[in-house]
Amino acid sequence: MRSEAVPARPPAFLPNWPARLAWIALALYALYAASILDVTWARFVIGLENGIKFIGRMLPPDTAADKMALMLKGLYETLEIAIIASALGILLSLPIGLLAARNLMPAWVTWPMRLLIALCRSFHQVIIAILFVKAVGFGALAGILALIVASIGFIAKLFAEAIEEISLKQVEAIRATGAPFMSVIAYGVMPQVLNRFVGFATYQVDSNLRNSTMVGIVGAGGIGGTMFAAFQRFDYDFLFTILLAIIALIMVSEMLQNWIKKLFQ
Protein backbone atom coordinates (compact mmCIF):
# COMPACT_ATOMS: atom_id res chain seq x y z
CA MET A 1 0.00 0.00 0.00
CA ARG A 2 2.76 2.33 0.96
CA SER A 3 4.73 1.65 -2.20
CA GLU A 4 1.85 2.98 -4.24
CA ALA A 5 2.12 6.27 -2.41
CA VAL A 6 5.79 6.71 -3.41
CA PRO A 7 5.93 8.76 -6.60
CA ALA A 8 8.21 7.71 -9.45
CA ARG A 9 11.69 9.22 -9.18
CA PRO A 10 14.83 8.89 -11.27
CA PRO A 11 17.60 6.72 -9.72
CA ALA A 12 19.60 8.58 -7.08
CA PHE A 13 22.96 7.65 -8.58
CA LEU A 14 23.50 7.94 -12.31
CA PRO A 15 25.80 5.35 -13.93
CA ASN A 16 29.21 6.85 -14.68
CA TRP A 17 29.92 5.22 -18.08
CA PRO A 18 33.24 6.99 -18.82
CA ALA A 19 34.66 5.74 -15.49
CA ARG A 20 33.39 2.17 -16.10
CA LEU A 21 34.90 2.12 -19.57
CA ALA A 22 38.20 3.42 -18.21
CA TRP A 23 38.35 0.58 -15.63
CA ILE A 24 37.59 -2.03 -18.30
CA ALA A 25 40.22 -0.55 -20.62
CA LEU A 26 42.80 -0.61 -17.80
CA ALA A 27 42.09 -4.29 -17.04
CA LEU A 28 42.34 -5.23 -20.73
CA TYR A 29 45.62 -3.36 -21.15
CA ALA A 30 47.12 -5.04 -18.07
CA LEU A 31 46.32 -8.48 -19.54
CA TYR A 32 47.76 -7.48 -22.93
CA ALA A 33 50.96 -6.07 -21.42
CA ALA A 34 51.43 -9.23 -19.33
CA SER A 35 51.17 -11.41 -22.44
CA ILE A 36 53.73 -9.26 -24.30
CA LEU A 37 56.21 -9.33 -21.40
CA ASP A 38 55.87 -13.11 -21.00
CA VAL A 39 54.49 -12.83 -17.49
CA THR A 40 53.13 -16.34 -16.94
CA TRP A 41 52.19 -18.45 -13.96
CA ALA A 42 54.61 -21.24 -15.00
CA ARG A 43 57.58 -18.87 -14.86
CA PHE A 44 56.49 -17.64 -11.46
CA VAL A 45 56.39 -21.20 -10.10
CA ILE A 46 59.88 -21.97 -11.46
CA GLY A 47 61.03 -18.69 -9.92
CA LEU A 48 59.70 -19.72 -6.54
CA GLU A 49 61.85 -22.87 -6.63
CA ASN A 50 64.94 -20.82 -7.48
CA GLY A 51 64.06 -18.44 -4.68
CA ILE A 52 63.93 -21.25 -2.15
CA LYS A 53 67.34 -22.53 -3.30
CA PHE A 54 68.70 -18.98 -3.03
CA ILE A 55 67.42 -18.57 0.51
CA GLY A 56 68.83 -22.00 1.36
CA ARG A 57 72.30 -20.86 0.28
CA MET A 58 71.98 -17.71 2.42
CA LEU A 59 71.65 -19.75 5.60
CA PRO A 60 73.34 -19.70 7.95
CA PRO A 61 74.70 -16.13 7.71
CA ASP A 62 78.48 -15.90 7.36
CA THR A 63 79.96 -14.39 10.52
CA ALA A 64 83.64 -15.10 9.94
CA ALA A 65 85.84 -12.47 11.58
CA ASP A 66 87.33 -11.12 8.33
CA LYS A 67 83.88 -10.85 6.74
CA MET A 68 82.52 -9.09 9.83
CA ALA A 69 85.34 -6.56 9.72
CA LEU A 70 84.65 -5.96 6.02
CA MET A 71 80.97 -5.49 6.71
CA LEU A 72 81.49 -3.15 9.65
CA LYS A 73 83.85 -1.03 7.59
CA GLY A 74 81.25 -0.74 4.84
CA LEU A 75 78.45 -0.12 7.30
CA TYR A 76 80.43 2.60 9.03
CA GLU A 77 81.11 4.31 5.72
CA THR A 78 77.40 4.11 4.85
CA LEU A 79 76.55 5.76 8.15
CA GLU A 80 79.10 8.51 7.49
CA ILE A 81 77.72 9.16 4.01
CA ALA A 82 74.16 9.34 5.33
CA ILE A 83 74.97 11.66 8.23
CA ILE A 84 77.20 14.08 6.28
CA ALA A 85 74.77 14.17 3.34
CA SER A 86 71.80 14.73 5.66
CA ALA A 87 73.48 17.50 7.64
CA LEU A 88 74.59 19.43 4.56
CA GLY A 89 71.37 18.67 2.68
CA ILE A 90 69.19 19.92 5.53
CA LEU A 91 71.34 23.03 5.95
CA LEU A 92 71.08 23.86 2.25
CA SER A 93 67.37 23.04 2.07
CA LEU A 94 66.44 25.66 4.66
CA PRO A 95 67.38 28.74 2.61
CA ILE A 96 66.40 27.14 -0.70
CA GLY A 97 62.96 26.17 0.62
CA LEU A 98 62.47 29.63 2.08
CA LEU A 99 63.42 31.31 -1.19
CA ALA A 100 61.06 29.02 -3.10
CA ALA A 101 57.98 29.90 -1.00
CA ARG A 102 55.68 31.92 -3.24
CA ASN A 103 53.86 33.66 -0.40
CA LEU A 104 57.04 35.27 0.94
CA MET A 105 59.21 35.83 -2.11
CA PRO A 106 58.71 37.59 -5.44
CA ALA A 107 58.38 35.46 -8.57
CA TRP A 108 61.87 36.25 -9.86
CA VAL A 109 63.32 34.58 -6.74
CA THR A 110 60.97 31.62 -6.43
CA TRP A 111 61.10 30.69 -10.10
CA PRO A 112 64.82 29.80 -10.32
CA MET A 113 64.64 28.14 -6.88
CA ARG A 114 61.74 25.95 -7.94
CA LEU A 115 63.63 25.04 -11.08
CA LEU A 116 66.65 24.05 -8.99
CA ILE A 117 64.45 21.90 -6.76
CA ALA A 118 62.79 20.28 -9.77
CA LEU A 119 66.23 19.48 -11.21
CA CYS A 120 67.31 17.87 -7.93
CA ARG A 121 64.18 15.74 -8.01
CA SER A 122 64.31 14.65 -11.64
CA PHE A 123 66.70 11.72 -11.28
CA HIS A 124 66.98 8.80 -8.95
CA GLN A 125 69.84 8.98 -6.45
CA VAL A 126 71.63 6.11 -8.17
CA ILE A 127 71.67 7.97 -11.49
CA ILE A 128 73.00 11.11 -9.78
CA ALA A 129 75.56 8.93 -7.99
CA ILE A 130 76.79 7.59 -11.35
CA LEU A 131 77.24 11.18 -12.55
CA PHE A 132 79.20 12.11 -9.45
CA VAL A 133 81.35 8.98 -9.66
CA LYS A 134 82.30 10.10 -13.17
CA ALA A 135 82.92 13.65 -11.90
CA VAL A 136 84.82 13.11 -8.62
CA GLY A 137 85.86 9.45 -8.88
CA PHE A 138 84.96 6.32 -6.89
CA GLY A 139 84.33 6.60 -3.17
CA ALA A 140 82.23 8.15 -0.47
CA LEU A 141 82.44 11.73 -1.79
CA ALA A 142 80.36 10.84 -4.84
CA GLY A 143 77.75 9.19 -2.61
CA ILE A 144 77.63 12.18 -0.27
CA LEU A 145 77.14 14.61 -3.15
CA ALA A 146 74.43 12.46 -4.72
CA LEU A 147 72.48 12.25 -1.47
CA ILE A 148 72.83 15.99 -0.81
CA VAL A 149 71.16 16.59 -4.16
CA ALA A 150 68.40 14.13 -3.28
CA SER A 151 67.91 15.73 0.16
CA ILE A 152 67.51 19.19 -1.35
CA GLY A 153 64.99 17.88 -3.84
CA PHE A 154 62.87 16.41 -1.07
CA ILE A 155 63.20 18.70 1.94
CA ALA A 156 63.35 22.04 0.11
CA LYS A 157 60.24 21.20 -1.88
CA LEU A 158 58.17 20.12 1.12
CA PHE A 159 59.54 22.94 3.24
CA ALA A 160 58.51 25.51 0.62
CA GLU A 161 55.05 23.94 0.50
CA ALA A 162 54.78 24.02 4.29
CA ILE A 163 55.68 27.72 4.29
CA GLU A 164 53.06 28.39 1.65
CA GLU A 165 50.43 26.96 4.01
CA ILE A 166 51.25 29.07 7.08
CA SER A 167 48.85 31.54 8.65
CA LEU A 168 49.74 34.97 7.29
CA LYS A 169 47.95 36.58 10.23
CA GLN A 170 50.84 35.74 12.50
CA VAL A 171 53.28 37.07 9.92
CA GLU A 172 51.24 40.24 9.58
CA ALA A 173 51.37 40.85 13.32
CA ILE A 174 55.15 40.53 13.38
CA ARG A 175 55.49 42.82 10.36
CA ALA A 176 53.31 45.36 12.17
CA THR A 177 55.89 45.63 14.96
CA GLY A 178 58.39 47.05 12.49
CA ALA A 179 60.50 43.88 12.60
CA PRO A 180 63.21 43.53 9.93
CA PHE A 181 62.73 40.77 7.37
CA MET A 182 64.94 38.19 9.08
CA SER A 183 63.10 38.70 12.37
CA VAL A 184 59.79 38.24 10.59
CA ILE A 185 61.15 34.90 9.36
CA ALA A 186 62.44 33.94 12.80
CA TYR A 187 59.24 34.87 14.67
CA GLY A 188 56.42 34.85 12.15
CA VAL A 189 57.39 31.98 9.85
CA MET A 190 59.80 29.52 11.51
CA PRO A 191 57.71 28.73 14.62
CA GLN A 192 54.84 27.74 12.31
CA VAL A 193 56.88 25.34 10.20
CA LEU A 194 59.69 24.16 12.48
CA ASN A 195 58.10 20.90 13.61
CA ARG A 196 57.13 19.99 10.05
CA PHE A 197 60.65 20.79 8.93
CA VAL A 198 62.01 18.49 11.63
CA GLY A 199 59.61 15.81 10.37
CA PHE A 200 60.84 16.15 6.78
CA ALA A 201 64.45 16.22 7.90
CA THR A 202 64.24 13.08 10.03
CA TYR A 203 62.43 11.30 7.24
CA GLN A 204 65.21 12.32 4.88
CA VAL A 205 67.89 11.07 7.30
CA ASP A 206 66.14 7.72 7.25
CA SER A 207 65.83 7.79 3.49
CA ASN A 208 69.49 8.81 3.10
CA LEU A 209 70.48 5.90 5.31
CA ARG A 210 68.66 3.44 3.05
CA ASN A 211 69.88 5.10 -0.13
CA SER A 212 73.47 5.23 1.10
CA THR A 213 73.38 1.43 1.15
CA MET A 214 72.48 1.65 -2.54
CA VAL A 215 74.91 4.15 -4.00
CA GLY A 216 77.79 1.75 -3.29
CA ILE A 217 76.55 -0.47 -6.10
CA VAL A 218 77.70 2.13 -8.61
CA GLY A 219 80.95 2.77 -6.75
CA ALA A 220 79.92 5.75 -4.67
CA GLY A 221 81.05 4.29 -1.33
CA GLY A 222 79.42 2.48 1.58
CA ILE A 223 78.12 -1.02 2.26
CA GLY A 224 76.49 -1.22 -1.18
CA GLY A 225 79.85 -1.97 -2.81
CA THR A 226 80.56 -4.79 -0.37
CA MET A 227 77.05 -6.13 -0.89
CA PHE A 228 77.33 -6.03 -4.67
CA ALA A 229 80.69 -7.84 -4.55
CA ALA A 230 79.17 -10.56 -2.34
CA PHE A 231 76.39 -10.96 -4.89
CA GLN A 232 78.78 -11.36 -7.77
CA ARG A 233 80.97 -13.87 -5.94
CA PHE A 234 77.84 -15.92 -5.01
CA ASP A 235 78.72 -15.21 -1.35
CA TYR A 236 75.05 -15.47 -0.44
CA ASP A 237 75.66 -16.30 3.21
CA PHE A 238 77.74 -13.14 3.60
CA LEU A 239 75.09 -11.22 1.68
CA PHE A 240 72.56 -12.35 4.28
CA THR A 241 74.74 -11.00 7.10
CA ILE A 242 74.88 -7.65 5.33
CA LEU A 243 71.12 -7.58 4.83
CA LEU A 244 70.57 -8.32 8.53
CA ALA A 245 72.96 -5.52 9.45
CA ILE A 246 71.11 -3.06 7.21
CA ILE A 247 67.79 -4.04 8.77
CA ALA A 248 69.25 -3.45 12.22
CA LEU A 249 70.60 -0.07 11.12
CA ILE A 250 67.22 1.05 9.78
CA MET A 251 65.46 -0.05 12.96
CA VAL A 252 67.88 1.90 15.14
CA SER A 253 67.34 4.93 12.94
CA GLU A 254 63.59 4.54 13.28
CA MET A 255 63.88 4.67 17.06
CA LEU A 256 66.15 7.71 16.87
CA GLN A 257 63.66 9.47 14.58
CA ASN A 258 60.80 9.01 17.02
CA TRP A 259 62.95 10.33 19.80
CA ILE A 260 63.97 13.43 17.80
CA LYS A 261 60.38 14.16 16.80
CA LYS A 262 59.30 14.02 20.45
CA LEU A 263 62.12 16.42 21.34
CA PHE A 264 60.84 19.05 18.88
CA GLN A 265 57.13 18.55 19.53
Add this chain to the structure above:
Amino acid sequence: MRKEYRRGVPVLRDISITFANRGITAVIGPSGTGKSTLIRCINRLVEPSAGQILFHGLDLASLRGKALRAARRRIGMVFQEYNLVERLTVMENVLSGRLGYVTPLKAWLRKYPREDIVSAFDLLDTVGLTQFANQRADALSGGQRQRVGIARAVMQQPELLLADEPTSSLDPKTSVEIMELLVSIAESRRIPVILNIHNVPLARRFATHVIGMAEGRVVYDGPPEGLTDDYLKQIYGGEDWLE
Protein backbone atom coordinates in the same frame (compact mmCIF):
# COMPACT_ATOMS: atom_id res chain seq x y z
CA MET B 1 46.79 63.39 11.24
CA ARG B 2 45.04 63.30 7.91
CA LYS B 3 44.63 60.78 5.15
CA GLU B 4 42.87 60.45 1.85
CA TYR B 5 43.17 57.75 -0.75
CA ARG B 6 41.27 55.77 -3.35
CA ARG B 7 41.73 52.69 -5.50
CA GLY B 8 40.38 51.34 -8.80
CA VAL B 9 37.34 49.93 -7.09
CA PRO B 10 37.38 52.33 -4.21
CA VAL B 11 36.95 50.83 -0.75
CA LEU B 12 37.69 54.17 0.81
CA ARG B 13 36.49 57.05 -1.34
CA ASP B 14 38.75 60.06 -0.92
CA ILE B 15 38.32 60.27 2.79
CA SER B 16 39.99 62.86 4.94
CA ILE B 17 40.07 62.36 8.67
CA THR B 18 41.97 64.07 11.43
CA PHE B 19 42.40 61.79 14.41
CA ALA B 20 42.77 63.26 17.87
CA ASN B 21 46.19 62.68 19.39
CA ARG B 22 44.69 61.40 22.61
CA GLY B 23 41.79 59.34 23.85
CA ILE B 24 39.95 56.56 22.09
CA THR B 25 38.68 57.09 18.56
CA ALA B 26 36.18 54.44 17.53
CA VAL B 27 35.53 53.81 13.85
CA ILE B 28 32.11 52.22 13.38
CA GLY B 29 30.35 51.03 10.28
CA PRO B 30 28.93 47.91 8.58
CA SER B 31 31.12 45.00 7.46
CA GLY B 32 32.94 45.61 4.22
CA THR B 33 32.88 49.36 4.46
CA GLY B 34 36.64 49.64 4.66
CA LYS B 35 37.24 50.04 8.39
CA SER B 36 39.94 47.38 8.46
CA THR B 37 41.43 48.77 5.28
CA LEU B 38 41.57 52.22 6.84
CA ILE B 39 43.40 50.96 9.92
CA ARG B 40 45.76 48.76 7.93
CA CYS B 41 46.66 51.66 5.65
CA ILE B 42 47.94 53.59 8.63
CA ASN B 43 50.70 51.09 9.37
CA ARG B 44 50.89 50.06 5.72
CA LEU B 45 49.88 46.43 6.11
CA VAL B 46 47.68 47.49 3.20
CA GLU B 47 49.06 49.86 0.58
CA PRO B 48 47.04 53.03 0.10
CA SER B 49 46.62 53.77 -3.59
CA ALA B 50 46.79 57.53 -3.36
CA GLY B 51 46.93 60.28 -0.80
CA GLN B 52 48.81 61.01 2.35
CA ILE B 53 48.80 59.68 5.90
CA LEU B 54 50.41 62.26 8.14
CA PHE B 55 51.73 61.03 11.46
CA HIS B 56 53.63 63.59 13.53
CA GLY B 57 54.44 65.40 10.31
CA LEU B 58 55.69 62.21 8.61
CA ASP B 59 53.90 61.00 5.47
CA LEU B 60 53.47 57.28 6.23
CA ALA B 61 52.17 56.58 2.74
CA SER B 62 55.48 57.51 1.12
CA LEU B 63 57.78 55.48 3.39
CA ARG B 64 59.74 52.46 2.22
CA GLY B 65 62.14 49.91 3.68
CA LYS B 66 63.94 50.94 6.84
CA ALA B 67 62.01 54.18 7.29
CA LEU B 68 58.72 52.27 7.06
CA ARG B 69 59.87 49.75 9.67
CA ALA B 70 61.00 52.59 11.93
CA ALA B 71 57.55 54.16 11.61
CA ARG B 72 55.78 50.83 12.18
CA ARG B 73 57.50 50.26 15.48
CA ARG B 74 56.03 53.56 16.69
CA ILE B 75 52.53 52.22 15.95
CA GLY B 76 51.23 49.25 17.93
CA MET B 77 48.48 47.04 16.57
CA VAL B 78 45.91 44.76 18.16
CA PHE B 79 44.09 42.30 15.88
CA GLN B 80 40.62 40.80 15.74
CA GLU B 81 41.92 37.23 15.88
CA TYR B 82 44.81 38.20 18.18
CA ASN B 83 47.39 37.07 15.58
CA LEU B 84 49.70 35.67 18.22
CA VAL B 85 52.42 33.33 17.07
CA GLU B 86 50.70 30.20 18.32
CA ARG B 87 53.76 28.03 18.84
CA LEU B 88 55.72 30.62 20.75
CA THR B 89 55.35 31.26 24.47
CA VAL B 90 53.43 34.18 25.91
CA MET B 91 56.72 35.83 26.85
CA GLU B 92 58.13 35.39 23.34
CA ASN B 93 54.96 36.91 21.92
CA VAL B 94 55.12 39.90 24.26
CA LEU B 95 58.81 40.46 23.55
CA SER B 96 58.15 40.23 19.81
CA GLY B 97 56.82 43.77 20.27
CA ARG B 98 60.48 44.76 20.52
CA LEU B 99 61.49 43.17 17.22
CA GLY B 100 61.70 46.57 15.56
CA TYR B 101 64.42 47.51 18.04
CA VAL B 102 66.64 44.40 18.36
CA THR B 103 68.75 42.88 15.61
CA PRO B 104 67.47 39.67 13.98
CA LEU B 105 70.37 37.63 15.38
CA LYS B 106 69.71 38.78 18.96
CA ALA B 107 65.98 38.24 18.46
CA TRP B 108 66.62 34.73 17.17
CA LEU B 109 68.90 33.95 20.12
CA ARG B 110 66.28 35.50 22.45
CA LYS B 111 68.87 37.97 23.73
CA TYR B 112 66.67 40.93 24.61
CA PRO B 113 67.96 43.88 26.63
CA ARG B 114 67.37 43.63 30.36
CA GLU B 115 65.00 46.58 30.48
CA ASP B 116 62.82 44.97 27.78
CA ILE B 117 62.48 41.83 29.85
CA VAL B 118 61.64 43.87 32.95
CA SER B 119 58.98 45.86 31.13
CA ALA B 120 57.61 42.66 29.54
CA PHE B 121 57.07 41.24 33.02
CA ASP B 122 55.54 44.54 34.16
CA LEU B 123 53.12 44.42 31.24
CA LEU B 124 52.21 40.81 31.94
CA ASP B 125 51.46 41.92 35.52
CA THR B 126 49.24 44.68 34.13
CA VAL B 127 47.26 42.30 31.93
CA GLY B 128 47.25 39.67 34.66
CA LEU B 129 49.05 36.86 32.82
CA THR B 130 52.40 36.67 34.59
CA GLN B 131 51.90 33.06 35.59
CA PHE B 132 51.36 32.14 31.92
CA ALA B 133 54.66 33.67 30.74
CA ASN B 134 56.16 30.35 29.71
CA GLN B 135 53.02 28.75 28.32
CA ARG B 136 52.51 28.49 24.63
CA ALA B 137 50.11 31.07 23.17
CA ASP B 138 47.84 28.37 21.75
CA ALA B 139 47.13 27.13 25.27
CA LEU B 140 45.32 30.35 26.19
CA SER B 141 41.64 31.32 25.95
CA GLY B 142 40.44 34.06 23.60
CA GLY B 143 40.38 36.78 26.23
CA GLN B 144 43.82 35.81 27.51
CA ARG B 145 45.21 35.81 23.97
CA GLN B 146 43.89 39.29 23.32
CA ARG B 147 45.54 40.45 26.55
CA VAL B 148 48.81 39.10 25.21
CA GLY B 149 48.08 40.86 21.91
CA ILE B 150 47.63 44.15 23.77
CA ALA B 151 50.80 43.57 25.79
CA ARG B 152 52.72 42.90 22.57
CA ALA B 153 51.46 46.13 21.00
CA VAL B 154 52.17 48.21 24.10
CA MET B 155 55.61 46.63 24.35
CA GLN B 156 56.54 48.67 21.29
CA GLN B 157 56.11 51.81 23.42
CA PRO B 158 53.93 53.08 20.60
CA GLU B 159 52.87 56.65 19.98
CA LEU B 160 49.65 55.32 18.49
CA LEU B 161 47.71 52.13 19.08
CA LEU B 162 45.58 50.63 16.31
CA ALA B 163 42.98 48.01 17.16
CA ASP B 164 41.15 46.15 14.42
CA GLU B 165 37.93 44.75 15.89
CA PRO B 166 39.70 43.80 19.13
CA THR B 167 36.55 42.37 20.72
CA SER B 168 34.71 40.79 17.77
CA SER B 169 35.97 37.28 18.53
CA LEU B 170 35.14 37.51 22.22
CA ASP B 171 32.06 36.98 24.38
CA PRO B 172 30.23 40.09 25.71
CA LYS B 173 31.73 40.00 29.20
CA THR B 174 35.28 39.47 27.97
CA SER B 175 34.73 42.17 25.35
CA VAL B 176 34.02 44.72 28.06
CA GLU B 177 37.05 43.57 30.06
CA ILE B 178 39.30 43.91 27.03
CA MET B 179 37.93 47.38 26.28
CA GLU B 180 38.48 48.41 29.90
CA LEU B 181 42.04 47.16 29.71
CA LEU B 182 42.70 49.01 26.45
CA VAL B 183 41.26 52.24 27.83
CA SER B 184 43.17 52.05 31.10
CA ILE B 185 46.48 51.32 29.37
CA ALA B 186 45.87 54.07 26.83
CA GLU B 187 45.12 56.54 29.62
CA SER B 188 47.95 55.60 31.93
CA ARG B 189 50.53 55.63 29.13
CA ARG B 190 48.91 58.49 27.19
CA ILE B 191 48.70 56.50 23.97
CA PRO B 192 46.01 57.59 21.52
CA VAL B 193 43.95 54.64 20.25
CA ILE B 194 42.15 54.17 16.95
CA LEU B 195 39.86 51.16 16.97
CA ASN B 196 37.38 49.55 14.64
CA ILE B 197 34.35 48.21 16.35
CA HIS B 198 31.03 46.67 15.31
CA ASN B 199 29.41 47.02 18.65
CA VAL B 200 27.77 50.47 18.89
CA PRO B 201 27.02 50.35 22.65
CA LEU B 202 30.67 49.48 23.35
CA ALA B 203 31.81 52.34 21.11
CA ARG B 204 29.49 54.76 22.91
CA ARG B 205 30.63 53.56 26.30
CA PHE B 206 34.38 53.69 25.79
CA ALA B 207 35.18 56.05 22.93
CA THR B 208 35.99 59.71 23.35
CA HIS B 209 35.42 60.27 19.66
CA VAL B 210 33.42 58.36 17.04
CA ILE B 211 33.83 58.17 13.30
CA GLY B 212 30.93 56.59 11.44
CA MET B 213 31.61 55.13 8.01
CA ALA B 214 29.33 53.87 5.26
CA GLU B 215 30.26 52.73 1.76
CA GLY B 216 33.80 53.98 2.08
CA ARG B 217 32.84 57.47 3.21
CA VAL B 218 32.86 59.23 6.54
CA VAL B 219 29.29 60.07 7.51
CA TYR B 220 29.79 60.97 11.15
CA ASP B 221 32.77 62.54 12.90
CA GLY B 222 32.14 63.75 16.40
CA PRO B 223 31.68 62.90 20.09
CA PRO B 224 29.80 59.72 21.03
CA GLU B 225 26.96 61.75 22.53
CA GLY B 226 26.17 63.23 19.11
CA LEU B 227 25.71 59.82 17.51
CA THR B 228 21.93 59.87 17.12
CA ASP B 229 19.68 57.16 15.69
CA ASP B 230 19.47 59.18 12.48
CA TYR B 231 23.21 58.87 12.02
CA LEU B 232 23.10 55.16 12.87
CA LYS B 233 20.45 54.65 10.20
CA GLN B 234 22.67 56.45 7.75
CA ILE B 235 25.68 54.33 8.73
CA TYR B 236 24.12 50.88 8.87
CA GLY B 237 20.95 51.40 6.83
CA GLY B 238 17.49 50.15 7.83
CA GLU B 239 16.04 50.77 11.26
CA ASP B 240 14.56 47.50 12.54
CA TRP B 241 17.79 46.64 14.35
CA LEU B 242 17.61 49.87 16.37
CA GLU B 243 14.49 48.72 18.27
